């Protein structure tokens with residue numbers, strides 16, 4: 001729902017004036033041109049971006065960002081997991097910083113805005129604040145988290161999860177890509193190219209974290225709104241299911257004697273679709289991968305392995321649905337044996353009311369129409385939420401299309417989100 005009444009913004013009238021002035025300094029064209037410049041690194045023929053974590057293309061993106069940061073007097077730094085920070089020290093360089101940013105890596109056929117927008121909106125906000133002569137009471141760090149997408153190295157959100165202490169550094173360093181290159185190796189090469197940057201400690205105190213991001217869904221566009229105040233991130237559980245049958249001759253084995261793993265998998269998946277059926281259409285159930293062995297036309301399949309990606313905004317519901325998967329699999333397995341392995345379990349989360357109210361008051365002060373919105377996709381903010389007050393600002397993307405080379409957003413919507421971010425940074429750094 002669009003906000004109508006004008007809520008009181010944070011701070012005194014004078015401070016409000018400062019922040020509104022700063023937000024007005026956000027330059028839509030400058031922000032747009034930076035997106036275009038960034039999109040050249042890893043540009044694909046179809047107009048998208050392929051910029052894998054810790055790749056040469058990402059290193060080029062770092063160089064570009066660091067260059068822009070240096071022009072604004074920001075100090076670049078990194079850490080042991082390959083996150084990039086650009087620091088504006090403020091009046092008290094020793095105080096816990098406000099972090100804002102997102103990621104610069106992409107899917108193999110990714111778009112120009114996913115992740116990049118959050119980083120560039122942070123840079124634009126800092127530049128606008130500088131032009132408005134705002135001096136933050138504490139540091140503002142613009143951050144580009146390492147490997148959010150989980151495309152080259154799985155799982156994703158490596159930088160933010162290690163930074164926040166949710167995952168161990170060693171565990172992440174051992175992960176290898178499809179070519180057998182370990183994160184440790186890729187990180188060493190990457191770090192060598194940026195040997196002049198200081199390496200800051202992981203798990204340092206953070207005052208607050210704000211992440212601007214394209215919505216990657218259709219709701220804001222449908223409502224004709226420029227900004228979404230993100231209420232939280234829906235939970236997600238992933239599973240791997242293995243159905244074991246028996247390999248047999250397709251011509252000689254009667255149906256009654258078969259242990260056909262693929263037929264069992266089809267029954268199981270149908271059973272799971274029925275189990276997850278939701279009249280409200282809030283459940284997201286996906287089998288995106290199916291591996292059949294031996295995958296030969298004249299052989300009864302011996303085994304099938306498939307993936308389950310299950311999401312729901314309500315943690316209790318997600319818990320209930322996920323916990324029921326094994327029973328459905330066993331009930332539908334027929335003569336085959338089935339095993340279910342849970343790979344990940346991330347609860348739904350709700351961002352703190354204080355940050356959501358702040359963002360919505362900032363949008364009201366700027367007369368930017370907005371609505372509350374739940375994030376259906378995961379973001380680095382999930383991990384920062386564990387260590388500091390965290391919030392997210394969404395802007396629309398065309399048709400809700402993302403993880404796609406056709407991803408598109410308008411300069412004015414990108415600027416609107418950056419304005420809300422700018423004003424919120426004033427409030428968090430006074």
Ligand SMILES: [Zn+2]
Nearest residue numbers: 103114115148
């Ligand atoms: Zn993203």
